[in-house]
Amino acid sequence: MLWFVGLGISGFKSIPSEALDVLSKADIVYLEQFTSPIGKSDLTKIKNATKGKFIPAKRWLVEDGKEILENAKKKKVVLLAYGDPYIATTHIELRTRAIEEKIKTHSIHASSSLTSMIGECGLHFYKVGRIATIMNEIKSLTTPYYVIYKNIIEGNHTVLLLEYNQDKDFFLDPKDALDRLVETEKGQKRNVISSDTFAIVASRIGFKDQKIISGKISSLMKIDFGKPPHTVIIPGRLHFTESDALKIFGQCVDEPYDNSEKTKKISIQMMKKYVPMVREALEEITPYYKDQKEFQGILENAELYVQDAEKFLEEGQDEVAILSIGYADGLVDALRLAKGLDPKM
């Protein structure tokens, strides 16, 4: 029998009450610490609650899984992990293998930092978009950068998990993560992250010394965030109750700021550039064709498509808006090219 048991986010005291019974009855308890470190006093409490064999499990042992599964065929085995057990995909895969090998499995869920953190910051959970992880060895943060971009243009918040490496006792510093996001902006230029972006650093959520510090990235770069674990949140659109809560639940170095106002969809950025450009080109070329009826119709058509483009954008039909402005531009430029004038696109 194999139990997947979550420890919750606050050390031994956050363990679900039913898990205490399971721990005391298990033949073997594996404690896995590779998603987050567990303090010494909590470790002692877990050991004391365990009557059977207590084995600290390294990452490779859980990923390999053979020892755990072999033991679970004959004995009551518990795999105990920080937070909620199935946030780690390794645990889902181990459970799949266990069931395939006809081992009975049970789950005890517990508080996860992912849900708790959002509430502790005072943010609305339904506004959280896809999460992303920032690893130390990866210098280019293109993937998390685009996760933030896509979230932010929908007004959603982005949770950025920072790498923790138990073997090396390494936790990526939030300042390093923020610094690299600003660096990534220089290459990608989607106007997503700058030193003015409002960010939240949530530290040691669920522990007594929990800290939530928010402000512009430039301000956060001057702060010592202390002991890990830390998580970074890049908020999207902030409801006033979220801004209020952020200020009251934690420490705001700067006034909360709506990041989504600055980061515009590419379609909106393009329309801002092309609508006036096509109108100007149209005005320039019109006199050249004033006596040619067949070409006049084309110019009138171009004007109508510019108007359509603006209407489509307003209606949220961004792609059709871009197609229309591109089309109008093509109509005008064909007439410009025919007269030997430079095209505008």
Added chain:
Amino acid sequence: MLWFVGLGISGFKSIPSEALDVLSKADIVYLEQFTSPIGKSDLTKIKNATKGKFIPAKRWLVEDGKEILENAKKKKVVLLAYGDPYIATTHIELRTRAIEEKIKTHSIHASSSLTSMIGECGLHFYKVGRIATIMNEIKSLTTPYYVIYKNIIEGNHTVLLLEYNQDKDFFLDPKDALDRLVETEKGQKRNVISSDTFAIVASRIGFKDQKIISGKISSLMKIDFGKPPHTVIIPGRLHFTESDALKIFGQCVDEPYDNSEKTKKISIQMMKKYVPMVREALEEITPYYKDQKEFQGILENAELYVQDAEKFLEEGQDEVAILSIGYADGLVDALRLAKGLDPKM
């Protein structure tokens, strides 16, 4: 003093161990049940764990909050709720007000159905996009429909919470929710939801009679899902370990199916239509201009822009791809219009 305590998702046994101590020492315990119903035997266990006054709290009492805050000024008060306490924005607002009124607050987090459910289905948490709620009184599901659409084109999973109304003892049936999504498709036509869409109904997660049933919507419509609470998940792109887990952890009526393959981004849909159309128009008009050098250049330009459009789409620059194909179309149509041929756009 005001404690916000999560009960977790499995009734009294999922309560964090530290919360037992808090319940026994509190002067007043408010039990709030408006996010999910709590069974009778659990209710008795909670009452027994409470030494002080036990008050079942209706929704209006928590939303109004005055009584709770008044009591918390002088006494040890606990607000106990299903799951994790701050998933409900009402609780975040109440905590904000408490701190503003100089009342000390504490939080005890617990397992939330939102995180647990994803793991119980065997899905990867980092692929979950923004969640949405389906309410009974709202007949048009445009908002959740577009949440699903945006998630699905990024390959993300969508969790759909279904309305629960404690006062009316009403829980929206997952079949009604699915049926209305199919109806919404008829008006919106983004190719997001059909009777072939693969969906998951997760019922009573954390309870002994938990059920995870997945399949095409048409198959799910024939199933009786039994007692609430239920949640619907519309998966996006499925990793093979997710499909495997879905089949092993629950019951798949149909083979798991990648919904994101069918639902293409609007930009891709448009390119599929316009690239061949512009190429055909270009071929048709070319002979009309074979002796006019100034127009030949325009046609060559159009061909280059079609090629660019394809290249941009491959690179993921969807908006620029649409602009390019629109422009090429405009160049070609200007020449068609000039010769009295119908434009193609």
